[in-house]
Amino acid sequence: MISARDIIALLPILVISATAVLVMMGIAWKRSHVLAAGLTLVGLTAAFLSIFAAVPLSPRQVTSLLLVDRFALFYMGLIIASALVVAGLSYDYFKNRDEHREELYVLLMIATAGCAVLVASTHFVSFLLGLEILSVSLYALIAYSKGRNQALEAGIKYLILASASAAFLLFGMALIYADVGTMEFSRIREISLAGSSFALLAPGVGLIVTGIGFKLGVVPFHLWTPDVYEGAPAPVAAFVASTSKSAMVALLLRYAFLSGALEYRGVFLVFALIAIASMCAGNLLALQQRNVKRILAYSSIAHFGYILVAFLVGGAMAIEAVSFYLVAYSATILTAFGIVAVLSGPEREADDIEDYRGLFWRRPVVAAVLTVALFSLAGIPATIGFLSKFYVLAAGADAAAWPLILLLVITSVVGLFYYLRIVVVLYSPPEHALVQDVSRSGATVVVALSVLLIWFGVYPAPLFRLVRTTVVGAGAQNVPAITTLNR
Numbered sequence: 001m002i003s004a005r006d007i008i009a010l011l012p013i014l015v016i017s018a019t020a021v022l023v024m025m026g027i028a029w030k031r032s033h034v035l036a037a038g039l040t041l042v043g044l045t046a047a048f049l050s051i052f053a054a055v056p057l058s059p060r061q062v063t064s065l066l067l068v069d070r071f072a073l074f075y076m077g078l079i080i081a082s083a084l085v086v087a088g089l090s091y092d093y094f095k096n097r098d099e100h101r102e103e104l105y106v107l108l109m110i111a112t113a114g115c116a117v118l119v120a121s122t123h124f125v126s127f128l129l130g131l132e133i134l135s136v137s138l139y140a141l142i143a144y145s146k147g148r149n150q151a152l153e154a155g156i157k158y159l160i161l162a163s164a165s166a167a168f169l170l171f172g173m174a175l176i177y178a179d180v181g182t183m184e185f186s187r188i189r190e191i192s193l194a195g196s197s198f199a200l201l202a203p204g205v206g207l208i209v210t211g212i213g214f215k216l217g218v219v220p221f222h223l224w225t226p227d228v229y230e231g232a233p234a235p236v237a238a239f240v241a242s243t244s245k246s247a248m249v250a251l252l253l254r255y256a257f258l259s260g261a262l263e264y265r266g267v268f269l270v271f272a273l274i275a276i277a278s279m280c281a282g283n284l285l286a287l288q289q290r291n292v293k294r295i296l297a298y299s300s301i302a303h304f305g306y307i308l309v310a311f312l313v314g315g316a317m318a319i320e321a322v323s324f325y326l327v328a329y330s331a332t333i334l335t336a337f338g339i340v341a342v343l344s345g346p347e348r349e350a351d352d353i354e355d356y357r358g359l360f361w362r363r364p365v366v367a368a369v370l371t372v373a374l375f376s377l378a379g380i381p382a383t384i385g386f387l388s389k390f391y392v393l394a395a396g397a398d399a400a401a402w403p404l405i406l407l408l409v410i411t412s413v414v415g416l417f418y419y420l421r422i423v424v425v426l427y428s429p430p431e432h433a434l435v436q437d438v439s440r441s442g443a444t445v446v447v448a449l450s451v452l453l454i455w456f457g458v459y460p461a462p463l464f465r466l467v468r469t470t471v472v473g474a475g476a477q478n479v480p481a482i483t484t485l486n487r
Helices: 004-009 011-029 034-058 070-094 101-122 124-144 147-180 185-192 200-216 224-232 233-258 267-286 292-313 315-343 364-376 382-399 402-426 439-460 461-473
Strands: 060-062 066-068
Touching: 004 034, 004 060, 004 439, 011 034, 011 070, 011 101, 034 070, 034 101, 034 200, 060 315, 066 070, 070 101, 070 233, 070 315, 070 439, 070 461, 101 124, 101 233, 124 147, 124 233, 147 185, 147 224, 185 233, 200 233, 200 267, 224 233, 224 292, 233 292, 267 292, 267 402, 292 315, 292 382, 292 402, 315 364, 315 382, 315 439, 315 461, 364 382, 364 402, 364 439, 364 461, 382 402, 382 439
Parallel strands: none
Antiparallel strands: 060 066
């Protein structure tokens, strides 16, 4: 039975869900873009504030499906903040377009609710429910600009690959349940530590890793990533790159540490190979691109390879490094896609690299913001991106993961080339101007984000303290570092 304390603990999820219903009812009453966007922004703000009401009650297990602890609340805050940025960018992006705009906010809220369920999941049932709530919303969001063939193609590709991902996950969950007789993450660990032979456990974990790999877009499950990023509307691409992937990484951390999956050498080796392939392929393929959204897509593949390096470290240090990196990456990628969104017109996306030639001489503030975002992605000092990579390197050095660290450094140097190539274009002599004027509200959002990138790059102490709270209750303290794995 759900108590009043359980309801308070679940307030962020409940407020997000209620906002989705409220926006839908508002559309039925009066079709108004301003009203839909306003209700969405107010609802997300209320959901973010409700996190503070839930903190005193954490950790709290709400049935066997959801655990609301500091780890879950931290990631809910990150997800809601990212969704707020996406909603702000979406208003300006869609206000001059022909398609119905209001339903986008309903889909956005439902997808955010799915993400919030994922980060609190401690059971395969809530895992699957949260994932499908997120995925079904993303199908429509990616193909939302129905007048663009690229958007429809991207939506269909995501539908097919997400369906394949769900099939892998379901089959993996079935195998694990058939072998150990439970769907709770922590119970899987307890039963597997008993020492018996579990013939179906290893293939079940392998299938789950495959399904999560599709959702994260890491190599070799990355083929959908550049096409989806290119075809989706710029704010939606920002949501896919930041909010949805942050939720999946949080779920991966929770599952791997509570279930003990990372303690098996076979699982560790698979993740290590995925991290290596993602770092190499993501950076090398980005070198060949001329489309800014595809460059950011391949860049995201490389960045999640870096995140997996920190993830493989194990223990509390992994939680801290991954969480800090995700905050830095989310803020940075939202800034980069935000620039694409504010420069895009109703007729076409501003995604060709030539659209940015000489941008500094026409719109110096926008060019400066994009430069900061690119420097942060590249890991240049005085930006939060530099500190996030340093955190990963420190975590790897603490666990003596020298081969992974060396490869991370080398591939990061390779990544400098395609980031700096865009920067050079920004400050080159102008050849043609973008038709679309930059809206004030959209520009305000990206400028505020760029200030945060520099602020936390120079003074990261408050963020470091906040990130350390994610370890509490996450199960990481029970997981050995990679140097002590013996299975």
